[in-house]
Amino acid sequence: MNFKSKKKLIQGIVLSIVINGVIPVFVYNLLLNYFSSFVSLLMATLIPLGDNLYHILMYRKADAFGLFMLTGFVFSLLAFLLGGDERLILLRESMVTGLLGLIFIGSLFVAKPLIYYFGIRFSASDKEDMQGKFAKNWELPYFRFVIRVMTAIWGIALLGEAIIKTVLVYKLSITGFLAISQFIFYGVLGVAILFTIIYRKHAKKRLNILTTIR
Template sequence: MNKKKIIRGIVMTLLINGALPLAVYQILLGYTSSFVALSIAAAIPLVDNLFSLIRYRRLDVFASFMLLGFILSLAAVFMGGNEQLILLRESFVTGALGLLFFCSFLFPRPLIYYFALRFTVGNDPQRVAEFAAKWQHAHFRFVLRIMTLVWGVALVGEAAVRSYLVYHLSITQFLAVSNFVVYGFIGAAILFTVYFRRYALKRIAK
C-alpha cells in the first residue's frame, strides 16, 4: 500500500467516523432534540463497522471506538444536574475513553495497535499479516504501549483539568479557556505521536 492510499484511507476514516457524524449532529440540532441528533449521528460509525465486519470479517476497532464515544455522549445527555455537570459532559466522554486506553493494557495488544493497523495498513491481508508479525519485536511493542499510555494520560488529563476549572472559574471564564484545554491536550498527544513515530522508525531502520 503506497503513501497516497494510506493517506486516502486515513482521510476517509476520519471523515466517516469523525467529521460526518459531528456535522450530521450539528445540522440536526436545529430540527430535533440532542438525543435524536446524537442517535442518528452514532448510526454512521455503526454502519461503517457493520460494513467492515461483513466485507473483511474483521471488527473495525477505530469505528467501534468512535461509536462508543457517541454512545457515551448519549448517556451524558441524561446526566442532567447543575450547570457545572452540563459543562462537563464532553469531559465525561473523553475521560471514559482515556480510561479505555489504560484498560487496553489488560489485553494482549493495546488500543493504539489497532488504530495503527487501521491507519497505516488498511484492509490488505498481506499488509495486515506483516504488521501483526512486527508485534514479535520488543521495540515495536514498547512504542505502541508508550503511545497508548500517552493518549490515555492526555484524555484523562483533559477531563481532570476541565473538571477542576469548572468548579474554580465562573461559567464565562470556563467557556473562554475550555477549548484551549481540550485542543492543548489533544494537540500535544498528536504531536507526540507524530514525532515519536518518526523517532521509532529511525531507530528501527538502524
C-alpha cells in the same frame, strides 16, 4: 502533509472551535435574559450536537468527533435526570474523554493495547497487508514497547484532559469555562497528536534497522 492539506485542517479546527465554543458562549449569555442558567446551558449545548448530527446525516456515517458529541449529550441527559447541576452538563465531554483515557490505560494490561489496532485501522495502506506487518513486528520487543508507550500517552492525555476540566469547572464561571474548554480539549489533543507523529517517526527509523538485521 502538503500546505493545502494543512490549511484545510487548520480551517476545520477553527470552525469546530467557533461552533463548539464561541457560539455556545454567545447563545448562553443571550438566553440568560429569558431562561434559567440551567435551561440556557442545556439549550446552548444543543448547538454542537446539531452540527455533528448534520454531518452524520450529510455524509451518511458518524466520525469520531460526531460520536464523541453524541455520547457527551447522553451523559448530559443522564446528569439532568439524576438531578445534576449545570457543571455536570459542562463536563459531559470530559466524562467521555476520561472514560476513553481509562480504556486506553486499561488496554495496557491485555495482550495488545488499543494503539496496535488503531494503527491498523487508520493506516492508508491495505488493511490486510498492514495487519500482517503489525503481527510480524509484534515479535520485536522494541515494537511492543513503542505501542505501549503510545497507548499510555494517549490514555494519560485523555484522562488528564478530563481531570483539568473537572477542576476548572468549579474554579471558573460558566461563561469562562465555556470559552476555554474547547481550547483545552484541542490543546491536549494537539499535543498528543504531535507526540505521536514525532515519536512514530523516530521509532520507525529504529524499527527499520531492527527489521533489516533480523
